[in-house]
Amino acid sequence: MGKIIELKKVNKWFDKFQVLKDIDLEVAPQEKIVICGPSGSGKSTLIRCINRLEEHQEGNIIVDGTELAENTKNIEKIRAEVGMVFQQFNLFPHLSILDNCTLAPIWVKKLPKKEAEEVAMKNLTRVQIDDQALKFPGQLSGGQQQRAAIARALCMEPKIMLFDEPTSALDPEMIKEVLDVMVDLAKGGMTMIVVTHEMGFAKEVADYMIFMDEGKIVERAKTKEFFENPKSDRTKLFLSQIL
Amino acid sequence: MNLISRPSKENLKSYLPVGITLFSLSFVDVFVNAFFNYNLLGFFPSQISYFSPLIFGFIGLYLIRIEFSGIRFLDILNRNINSNNFNALLTLLTVFIIIKSIPPLLNWFILDANFLGNSKDDCTGDGACWVFIKVWFNRFMYGLYPDAEQWRINTAFLILFIIVGVSFFVSAKLKKYFILFLVFVYPFLGIELISGGSFGLKYVETAAWGGLSLTFIISAFAILFCFPIGVFLALGRRSSLPAIRYVSIGFIELWRGVPLITVLFMSAVMFPMFLPDGTFIDKLIRVLIAITLFEAAYMAEVVRGGLQALPKGQYEAARSLGMGYWKMNLLIILPQALKLVIPGIANTLLALVKDTPLIFVVGLMELAGMIGLAKTNPKWLGMAMEGYVFAGLVFWIICYAMSRYSQNLEKKLSTER
Numbered sequence: 001m002g003k004i005i006e007l008k009k010v011n012k013w014f015d016k017f018q019v020l021k022d023i024d025l026e027v028a029p030q031e032k033i034v035i036c037g038p039s040g041s042g043k044s045t046l047i048r049c050i051n052r053l054e055e056h057q058e059g060n061i062i063v064d065g066t067e068l069a070e071n072t073k074n075i076e077k078i079r080a081e082v083g084m085v086f087q088q089f090n091l092f093p094h095l096s097i098l099d100n101c102t103l104a105p106i107w108v109k110k111l112p113k114k115e116a117e118e119v120a121m122k123n124l125t126r127v128q129i130d131d132q133a134l135k136f137p138g139q140l141s142g143g144q145q146q147r148a149a150i151a152r153a154l155c156m157e158p159k160i161m162l163f164d165e166p167t168s169a170l171d172p173e174m175i176k177e178v179l180d181v182m183v184d185l186a187k188g189g190m191t192m193i194v195v196t197h198e199m200g201f202a203k204e205v206a207d208y209m210i211f212m213d214e215g216k217i218v219e220r221a222k223t224k225e226f227f228e229n230p231k232s233d234r235t236k237l238f239l240s241q242i243l
Numbered sequence: 244m245n246l247i248s249r250p251s252k253e254n255l256k257s258y259l260p261v262g263i264t265l266f267s268l269s270f271v272d273v274f275v276n277a278f279f280n281y282n283l284l285g286f287f288p289s290q291i292s293y294f295s296p297l298i299f300g301f302i303g304l305y306l307i308r309i310e311f312s313g314i315r316f317l318d319i320l321n322r323n324i325n326s327n328n329f330n331a332l333l334t335l336l337t338v339f340i341i342i343k344s345i346p347p348l349l350n351w352f353i354l355d356a357n358f359l360g361n362s363k364d365d366c367t368g369d370g371a372c373w374v375f376i377k378v379w380f381n382r383f384m385y386g387l388y389p390d391a392e393q394w395r396i397n398t399a400f401l402i403l404f405i406i407v408g409v410s411f412f413v414s415a416k417l418k419k420y421f422i423l424f425l426v427f428v429y430p431f432l433g434i435e436l437i438s439g440g441s442f443g444l445k446y447v448e449t450a451a452w453g454g455l456s457l458t459f460i461i462s463a464f465a466i467l468f469c470f471p472i473g474v475f476l477a478l479g480r481r482s483s484l485p486a487i488r489y490v491s492i493g494f495i496e497l498w499r500g501v502p503l504i505t506v507l508f509m510s511a512v513m514f515p516m517f518l519p520d521g522t523f524i525d526k527l528i529r530v531l532i533a534i535t536l537f538e539a540a541y542m543a544e545v546v547r548g549g550l551q552a553l554p555k556g557q558y559e560a561a562r563s564l565g566m567g568y569w570k571m572n573l574l575i576i577l578p579q580a581l582k583l584v585i586p587g588i589a590n591t592l593l594a595l596v597k598d599t600p601l602i603f604v605v606g607l608m609e610l611a612g613m614i615g616l617a618k619t620n621p622k623w624l625g626m627a628m629e630g631y632v633f634a635g636l637v638f639w640i641i642c643y644a645m646s647r648y649s650q651n652l653e654k655k656l657s658t659e660r
Contacts, residue, residue, distance in 0.1 A: 053559050080565030090560035094579050094658055103574060104564035136658040149560075156564060 003062075004029045004160060004191055005050060010059035012045060019045045020056065021215040029159075032192045034202040034223075037212035038238065043195045046212070047162045050193070051082040064159060080108055083153030087165040089145045091137035097124070097148050098133040101155045109156065116155070123151040127181045143174030147181050154185075161185065163194040199243060203227060211235045250309045259317075262306030269300035269335070277343045297335055304331040363623055375626040376633050379617045383633075386453015386613055392445060396456045399433040426467065433460075449527035450606070455637065458609040461531060462596045468535045469595070470588075473542025474581075478572060480547055491543070498540035504601050506533045511605035530602055538595045545587040549580030582656050589649035593642045610634055 005027040012020040019042045027033060035043045048054040049061060052068050052075055061068045063078050092100050101120035105111040111119070124130040127147040129140075137145055146166055153161060163182065167175045179201050186192055186205040196202065202209060202223065209226035211219040211234070219226065219235045230236050250258045272283045273296045284295045291298075304325050312318060324334040355370030358377070366372035376383070385393050406429065410421035437460070440446035452460070479491030498506070510533035511526055518524070553576060561571040581588070600611035608616055614630035617623060 051563055053562060076565045076567050079563055082563070084560075084563035086556055086560065086563075088554070088556050090554075090556035092557065092560070092575055092579075094582065094656075104566065107570050107574060108565040138658060152564070 002029070003027065004064055005193075006060070006062040007050075008060045008062075010046075010049065010056050010061060012042075012049065012054065012056045012058075019215050020049070023059070023217060025210070025217070025220075027160075027191060027193065029191055030189050031207050032186050032190075032205050033194070033208045033210060034206040035193065035195045035210045035212060036197060036199075036202070036238070036242075037218075041212040042215040043212045044164050047084075047164055047193050047195055050160075050162060051079050051084055053084075076108070080104075080156050081159045083156060083158035083161045085146070085149050085153055085161065085163045085166045087168050089137070089142075089149045089169070091145055091149055091152070093137050096134050096136055097129070097140070100137070100148060101152045104152070105155050119157075120151070120155050123154045124148070126154070126184070127151045128177075141174060142170045143177045146170060146174075146178045150178075150181055150185070160191045160193070163192065163196065165195050165197075167196065167198055197242060199227075211238065213238075250306050252309060252312055255309055255312055258306045258309065259312075262303045264303070265299045265306065266303030269296035269298075269303065270338070272296045272299075273339050273342050277346050296339060297332075300335045301328075301331060304335070363626070371629050371632070372626060373629065375617070375623055375629050379613075379623075382454060382617065383610055383613050384454045385456055386608055387451040388447060388453065388456070389445075389451070392439070392447055395436050395439065395444065399436045400456070400459070403429065403433065430464065430467065449525050452527065453608040454613045455610045457607065458596070458599050458641075461534065461599050461602065461609065464531050465534045465538055465595055466592055469538040469542050472535065472539035474546050474577065476539060476543035477546035477550060480543065481550060495540045495543050498537050499544070501537075503534070503537055503598055504604055506537050507601060508604050509533075526605060527607065530605055530607060534595070534598070534602075538591060538598075541591050541594075542588070545584050545591055546580060548587060549582075549584035550576065552583050553579055582653075585649055585653045585656075589646060593645055596641060596645070597638060610637060 003026045005025070007023050007025040010020055010023040011018065023046060025046075035046065037043050045054055049056050049068075050063060052061075055070070056068075064081055066074070066078055068075070068078065091097075092103070095103060098117065098120055101123065102113065102116040105116040105119060106113055121130055121133065124133055127150055129144050129147050129151070132140055132144060132148070137148065140148065150166075166182070167178050170178065175198070179198060182192075182194070182201065183205055192205075194201075194206075206223045209219075209221055209223050210217055211226070211230075211232075213234050219230060219232050221231070226235075227239070230239060250262070275281050275283050276296075282292060284292050286292075287295055305328070307317065308321055308325055308331070309317065310321070312321075325331050351370045353370070355368045357366040357368050357370065357372050357374055359365060360374045361378060362374070363372065365374055381390070381393075385396060388396060403425075406421060406425060410418055410425075413421065435441070436444070437452070437456075438447060438449070476491050476495055479487045480495065482488045482491070507530060510529045514529055515524075557575055557579065558571065561575040566574065599609050602609060603612040603615065611631075611634045614634050618625075618627045618630050
């Protein structure tokens with residue numbers, strides 16, 4: 001099977017501090033990968049490199065056959081194919097939920113307004129907030145906002161979805177409604193890379209687990225193996241603390 | 244002893260009438276004194292008489308300072324203006340000063356003022372000579388613009404008001420065309436109408452323009468152009484391209500660091516020296532460009548404040564959806580940033596309107612300039628007060644209207660409902 005995302009020997013520095021060290025990663029279409037690790041281990045930076053919100057300095061990142069580099073002309077096209085969900089939702093507060101969802105399809109994909117609204121309503125129904133479509137982000141709860149953010153990303157009909165700690169900023173009772181949407185998405189066959197501490201979610205949907213520490217991938221294993229029989233001591237320690 | 248105990252709910256019945264009487268007495272005394280020039284409490288020795296309203300009022304307020312009296316009005320009064328001795332004193336002083344200052348102002352503005360007549364000699368009263376404003380009104384509005392052609396200025400402004408007025412009542416789709424017309428067509432139409440020279444309209448040189456209409460023309464043009472230029476400069480200052488960034492910084496800091504009066508002077512006097520022989524740019528246009536660029540530098544910094552207030556996540560979300568630089572800024576960043584800085588923008592634009600009188604340094608005379616000219620007319624010497632009060636009033640009306648509009652806009656655009 002072809003790879004949709006390939007990272008080869010990726011290195012990245014913030015000034016002198018090396019955040020990513022020799023990262024190798026391959027993701028096949030429809031694979032779901034969960035990345036975990038202690039804070040500051042570089043997991044957010046890693047997935048932000050995949051749609052080039054962060055620039056890497058060394059190595060190659062190839063997304064859907066296009067290499068991301070400084071002179072990549074159609075970086076916007078790649079980003080349109082890679083949906084991203086942020087820890088802080090980052091909805092556009094000056095637009096209604098519906099407009100949040102239709103803005104990029106209309107202006108980036110040049111969909112007619114009516115069609116864009118149909119797509120938006122379909123995705124809002126999928127995340128079960130179609131009844132909130134005309135409200136503004138400030139009027140919604142955290143969980144609803146995050147689901148709206150997922151719908152907004154889905155409206156671009158991306159091939160890959162990146163989740164950067166999507167439930168970390170939520171109240172405990174709202175985490176489930178967001179995870180349910182993500183599980184539903186995973187079962188629909190979306191390629192997903194998720195940075196999260198929700199191990200229950202990871203066990204349920206992940207094909208592979210990746211454990212990162214200090215900018216390196218410490219362990220990469222099938223989900224079952226990762227939880228039942230972790231190889232490295234660092235992983236064992238982390239799992240014992242988090243589970 | 245009941246008589247010297249603190250005012251409280253128990254002795255409310257005896258204290259309240261006394262307190263109100265004393266307070267009313269002091270109030271009436273000041274009132275009668277101010278309006279009828281009669282000292283009710285004149286039978287006291289003069290030193291006491293002078294302060295008697297304060298003393299009586301103070302005691303009166305003390306006596307009615309009853310907590311939880313059960314009388315709603317009294318409670319509100321006590322809480323807001325009579326909560327302790329110091330506040331009671333401030334209340335009395337404020338009220339007395341206001342009462343004292345009303346009669347002289349009223350006299351000067353209206354009661355002793357002169358409204359009838361055609362010359363300074365008709366002003367026989369002690370108050371303001373509004374005849375001055377009446378006689379010069381036409382000049383204050385139109386400057387030295389020929390009387391016979393003034394309908395052109397009226398028409399230009401009438402068209403503007405009609406377009407603006409109608410645009411409030413049409414659908415959002417039509418409104419777009421109204422705004423495009425206002426920004427791209429109307430300015431040239433209006434200038435053509437006022438300046439003339441073609442379509443059978445007599446040419447009126449800009450030196451003859453003046454008065455309030457010139458204030459409006461300059462303000463409107465400067466506001467229209469300084470706003471987009473300011474936005475571009477603000478974006479430029481945050482650009483990742485060093486060339487654009489340093490040019491923007493240089494431009495902003497240069498224009499912000501020079502007084503407007505210097506800029507105007509240079510634009511009118513020095514700038515032509517650098518032009519090749521034979522080329523000529525109208526003085527008014529040079530002044531307009533100078534004011535526009537000057538205010539654009541201020542506008543840029545106001546807008547930059549808004550840009551910096553936006554969380555980084557908004558940029559990232561826009562980029563992650565595949566938006567390029569311009570789409571991101573026009574659709575996501577600027578709408579939010581500009582909304583945040585509406586008060587700052589209003590501030591800059593108000594300052595712009597109030598800066599227009601400075602064009603007198605290059606010999607152009609808008610409202611304040613015309614008044615300055617009129618008051619030096621030998622037949623109308625000594626009318627500076629009336630003139631500048633009038634100018635102040637007109638500027639205040641304009642600026643207050645703008646301020647109200649900006650507040651409405653802020654409310655209308657708020658999405659934190």
